[in-house]
Amino acid sequence: MTGRKPFLDGLVGLLTPDDILVSCLGANARYLPHMTVPAPVFALCDSMGAAIPLALGMALTRPDRRIVALEGDGSLLMSPNVLATVAAARPRNLTILLWVNRHYESSGGQALPDVTVDWLGVARACGIGHVWPVGDVEALRAAYREAVAAAPALVVLEVAFDPGESIPPYSERPEEIRARFASQMAAQGS
Amino acid sequence: MDGAQRIVAGLESAGVTLAASVPDTWIGRLMAEVRRSARLRALDVAREEEAVAAACGAYLVGGRGAVLIQNAGLLNCGGILAGLVELYRIPCFFIVSLRGDDRDPVYYHAPKGRVTEETLRAWRLPYARADRQGDLTEQVRGGVESCVESRGPFVLLISGEDLA
DSSP: BBBBHHHHHHHHHTTOOEEEEEEEETHHHGGGGGSSSOOOOEEEESSOOOOHHHHHHHHHHHHEEEEEEEEEEHHHHTTTTHHHHHHOOOTEEEEEEEEOOSEGGGGEEOOOOOOOOOOHHHHHHOOOOOOEOOSSEEEEEEEHHHHHHHHEEEEEEBBOOOOOOOOOOOOOOHHHHHHHHHHHHHHHOO | HHHHHHHHHHHTTOOOOOEEOOOOOOOOOHHHHHOOOSSSSEEEEESSSHHHHHHHHHHHHHHHHHEEHHHHHHHTTTHIIIIIIIHHHHOOOEEOTTTTSSOOOOGGGHHHHHHHHHOOOOOOOOOOOOOOOHHHHHHHHHHHHHHHHSSSSEEEOOGGGGGG
């Protein structure tokens, strides 16, 4: 099974300056400031479940931009309703990547409720017809391209959970995240 | 214009572009008016926290969002108000139906009515009751602008009478 960082490296390599990346709280948000990302990044450090609806608001406001939302399975498990909201709104520029590791990684690695959630089935049942399971970086590259073309779409990444992973701490305050995002958008004339 | 039309005119004049909502009877009437607007995008969400996040997302990329929900839904939103709106200092304008006060004939709303304004004060959210005898359009526009200036939330409480 593939670890988080190789997936994140693979995703960043697929992004373009026309994209906007919205990250859920946790490891992805903590890694991203240390990576060279070609697109503006807005990362959450709290508010589980907010990444997808926040990205939806962006997508509907800026149909000229492609919005990519990263969400974790713990967050989506507490707010799966948002999948129905996305399906109903039908944003043609929103792609969701769900990171499934069955743990609340950022709060200490506690396990999620002990069930195997069929996220592809949940998404389909909520009206998102374009879904892809991904188990490695090569599959991510292939699925991502298809998902972007078929948006709104969901890519489900099976991510190895490593309790010993050395994840960098949050390195930006929320004000800094917001300001950096605004400056990245402004630099693009957006 | 009736009250719903005046509220929507206020949203339009303030440059609101996205109105995200979970309806109740009163908010549903207001959203019907929103849907008649050529300048507002109505977004139906499944839960109120989604509306808050969507409104914030709109603002972050150059639009202006508003959240139209019942007070039951506002009471759901403590976490996201703290962890997104306040933490990142994002303007977020709320129109909230104040169910359960002395103007609401429906008995089962009363517990929400008893705690809504006390909760708003405890959460330190600036708020006002709609002034339907005054310039409601200007009150809405001013509420949106106060969000932008303070980079935070503002809650306008409405009753069913305010929509008439």
